[in-house]
Amino acid sequence: MLNRVILIGRLTKDPELRYTPAGVAVTQFTLAVDRPFTSQGGEREADFIPVVTWRQLAETCANYLRKGRLTAVEGRIQVRNYENNEGKRVYVTEVIADNVRFLESNREGGNSNSGGYREEAPYGGGNGGNNSSNNRSSNGNSSSRDNHDPFSDDGKPIDISDDDLPF
Template sequence: MINRVILVGRLTKNPELRYTPNGVAVTSFTIAVDRPFSNQQGEREADFIPVVVWRRQAENAANYLAKGSLTGVDGRIQTRNYENNEGRRVYVTEVVADSVQFLEPKGSRRAAAGDNYGASMPAGPTSGSTPNYGPTDSQQNAASRDQNPPSFNDPFAHDSKPIDISDDDLPF
């Protein structure tokens, strides 16, 4: 059986970091994920999905994410229930994240311009690394040696010429 979910959306508010009585970090936040279609009025709707992150990944999410941050979440769906103060049974469905991707640097103007590098923070107790928001030193050195550095833009975006590709070159 498979229980896997991958989401990309924006945080609806700042993450909430708490600690269990045993000292384990847990962060919760909600991401808004746009639906791929418009409603009858032509407006795009979104789903608001609660996410829970544990341990070191929870601390990283709380430190580096904020309301409006573009975020990728990889995890599993979990349901649980509890009895509230009024004695009513409350059912909760949420995503327990195994990995949270920081898809734009915090407060970056580059992200608004569409130049997203993205940073990944792997889950687990051994993840003590800090986010990487740009190319590594070796990538920068390779780009400076190369007379044609790699471009993150679409090479055909401003070219109105047809693309000349033989049918023999197509993989299908």
């Protein structure tokens, strides 16, 4: 059996962060997901899907997600029920998310990297692997003269022994 869902949509309002009596963080938000077709009037309809996150993911979502942000959610569908004040049984269907990806940067500050959390950072390197170019430019001219550019002989044959090849 399989219960897996992947959604991409926009938040309808800021997430609500709460804590259980045991101190476990829980965040709830609603994701507006466009339907893949238009109505007879030519308008695009959307489904409004409630999402719940727990623990560290809940705190991260509360800190970095805001109304209108494009977000991907991966998790499972859960149906729960309870009896309301009038004695009627109420059924709630929601997505319990175990992975949330922020698909847009924070739009408020104008800075594309504001918000402090970037899910799509390359391989955890932080700066994208640009250490050598940053070091040369930040250390002044003498450093750039000392470092030999391995691509300066672009297009010319390279003298290398067969023993030095990894294959």
